[in-house]
Amino acid sequence: MTDVPALHLWGLTKRFDRKVAVDRLSLPIPAGSFYGIVGPNGAGKTTSLNMATGLLRPDTGTAFVRGTDVWAHPSRAKPMLGVLPDGVRLFDRLTGPELVTYAGLLRGMSTEQARAHAAELIEVLGLTEAGTALVADYSAGMTKKAALACALVHAPRVLVLDEPFESVDPVSAAGIRGILEDFVSRGGTVVLSSHVMDLVQRLCSHVAVLAQGQVVAAGSMPEVRTGQDLETRFAELVGAGSVSGGLSWLRPSSG
Numbered sequence: 162m163t164d165v166p167a168l169h170l171w172g173l174t175k176r177f178d179r180k181v182a183v184d185r186l187s188l189p190i191p192a193g194s195f196y197g198i199v200g201p202n203g204a205g206k207t208t209s210l211n212m213a214t215g216l217l218r219p220d221t222g223t224a225f226v227r228g229t230d231v232w233a234h235p236s237r238a239k240p241m242l243g244v245l246p247d248g249v250r251l252f253d254r255l256t257g258p259e260l261v262t263y264a265g266l267l268r269g270m271s272t273e274q275a276r277a278h279a280a281e282l283i284e285v286l287g288l289t290e291a292g293t294a295l296v297a298d299y300s301a302g303m304t305k306k307a308a309l310a311c312a313l314v315h316a317p318r319v320l321v322l323d324e325p326f327e328s329v330d331p332v333s334a335a336g337i338r339g340i341l342e343d344f345v346s347r348g349g350t351v352v353l354s355s356h357v358m359d360l361v362q363r364l365c366s367h368v369a370v371l372a373q374g375q376v377v378a379a380g381s382m383p384e385v386r387t388g389q390d391l392e393t394r395f396a397e398l399v400g401a402g403s404v405s406g407g408l409s410w411l412r413p414s415s416g
């Protein structure tokens with residue numbers, strides 16, 4: 162790992178009307194790390210990742226990709242990033258291979274190289290059987306995999322993936338885990354958000370726990386876990402709400 166963070170979130174703040182979604186959030190992501198971002202619903206994970214990747218303009222702060230300011234120098238910073246945003250909107254009147262090739266062309270790849278990478282990604286992500294179906298007709302999991310292929314096609318240095326395993330079947334998820342682990346073992350950096358603590362604990366070398374727009378714990382996995390499993394530590398950090406005894410009316414009706 163080098164000293165310059167692969168991605169550095171730097172004093173990021175975002176307010177929606179009166180709601181402060183992200184509050185002066187700073188987080189260095191070491192180069193070569195597999196970094197998990199976890200937090201309760203509404204903690205500010207998506208808002209932070211969108212600001213860090215140039216998709217949502219921060220009210221204050223910025224983010225640096227390998228030392229380059231994403232907001233000041235987007236044309237230099239963005240080619241180093243592969244981004245899977247939340248709720249991604251794709252050009253869905255294209256087939257999967259067309260879409261992924263197009264994503265490569267947008268990143269300046271030659272047609273030949275973009276087509277070759279797209280074909281390989283479609284194959285390894287199990288989208289070959291979709292054939293000439295339009296992405297508009299893909300299932301949620303297939304759409305997620307197509308979007309992931311778009312993030313990977315130009316072989317970026319840093320991958321930022323918002324809930325990459327959501328809606329994805331277990332066999333495909335194992336394939337994606339393998340791709341990401343290979344990527345990190347070759348020196349790449351992965352940042353992903355997830356609600357699946359077990360997966361984050363197994364996959365990630367580092368983790369940050371967000372709550373109410375701030376970082377409540379961050380560091381290497383052992384530093385954050387402090388000897389407990391991540392799920393227990395997470396509940397301790399963000400406060401586990403109990404629902405026992407609630408919804409007394411919710412029972413199978415006898416009628």
Ligand SMILES: Nc1ncnc2c1ncn2[C@@H]1O[C@H](COP(=O)(O)OP(=O)(O)OP(=O)(O)O)[C@@H](O)[C@H]1O
Pocket residue numbers: 177180181182200201202203204205206207208209
């Ligand atoms: N476009 C928006 N307009 C208004 N409020 C927003 C908008 N986007 C996010 N928020 C609010 O900002 C806060 C953080 O949302 P965000 O989507 O970043 O959380 P999250 O940690 O990704 O949540 P989840 O785990 O549910 O995906 C929430 O209170 C949300 O309601």
